[in-house]
């Protein structure tokens with residue numbers, strides 16, 4: 421009978437060749453088909469660590485120039501994805517406790533080496549379970565954060581649109597009356613210019629209120645079929661002048677991007693907001709890239725959700741870790757008074773959300789930032805489904 425057996429990849433941190441032989445012998449006896457690598461000291465360990473690919477690491481507790489505990493710490497630091505089992509000649513309970521506490525999966529005395537195969541199998545199982553749990557936990561946290569952000573946006577959005585509505589009425593009143601006076605007085609009047617300033621300020625206020633209303637989704641959307649590549653090209657035509665000369669604009673637009681259902685004005689607003697932030701971050705020099713690509717999520721075996729992904733990347737200053745969770749918050753800005761309103765990303769977030777999509781950010785301090793927007797593509801006709 422032919423059995424196809426997976427090869428067990430073992431990394432041995434062991435200076436004694438006899439022990440290496442013994443351990444490999446035990447594993448083979450236990451039915452494993454083994455491939456292996458050995459490091460006999462610290463230098464060899466570091467050399468082989470960079471492209472280490474092992475199912476399990478068997479480490480001697482004491483090596484000539486390093487301890488097994490140190491090896492564990494190094495593996496953790498380098499995020500080596502393999503369980504570590506300590507194997508040692510001399511044993512006491514304290515060593516066992518220490519090694520498990522520091523992150524070893526198991527601890528075996530050389531005199532009990534006969535049980536090695538079973539312990540290795542178990543260690544690999546435990547490791548896989550541990551990894552799965554960690555993954556589930558990070559996913560849960562990520563989801564929790566998204567939910568929290570969405571709830572926060574919802575409540576602030578309602579508040580903002582409530583205020584914006586009343587505020588808009590006040591502004592309309594002030595604007596109306598100042599314009600009536602402007603009509604009545606002569607241009608030579610010392611008040612003429614001041615009244616004009618009042619009316620300009622009111623108009624700026626009204627523009628801000630309009631942004632708040634978009635954020636609160638109080639301005640009705642007009643959804644149409646849109647080719648996102650064309651929209652980006654057209655918006656760049658508009659924005660060309662706002663981007664400083666030292667900034668190179670790159671368009672990396674894939675050909676076969678499906679159409680989306682979107683409000684053109686609102687999406688343009690998102691692109692403008694992201695572009696302005698990117699140019700602010702670059703301080704006159706760098707590369708601004710727009711990219712489009714397809715993205716799909718397999719929901720079930722026979723159902724795939726298709727999205728369009730739009731990335732806007734800059735080579736600017738980046739966003740510090742402790743700001744990242746705030747950037748979408750209303751009124752969060754790191755810019756000087758008068759330069760930033762802290763609403764650009766809030767609005768981008770809320771528009772993308774209203775389109776059934778999501779927006780994420782990836783930033784490296786001093787290197788640059790990429791915003792990625794995912795929007796649902798118009799699903800192709802299910803013509804040939806029977």
Ligand SMILES: Nc1ncnc2c1ncn2[C@@H]1O[C@H](COP(=O)(O)OP(=O)(O)O)[C@@H](O)[C@H]1O
Nearest residue numbers: 697698701747753754760761762763764765789
């Ligand atoms: N591309 C970017 N690079 C670096 N920082 C950014 C970028 N985009 C946004 N930010 C940070 O997020 C903050 C909020 O952005 P935004 O909501 O558009 O408000 P504003 O631009 O008015 O400050 C900015 O003040 C800035 O600190």
Ligand SMILES: [Mg+2]
Nearest residue numbers: 693697764765
């Ligand atoms: Mg902005």
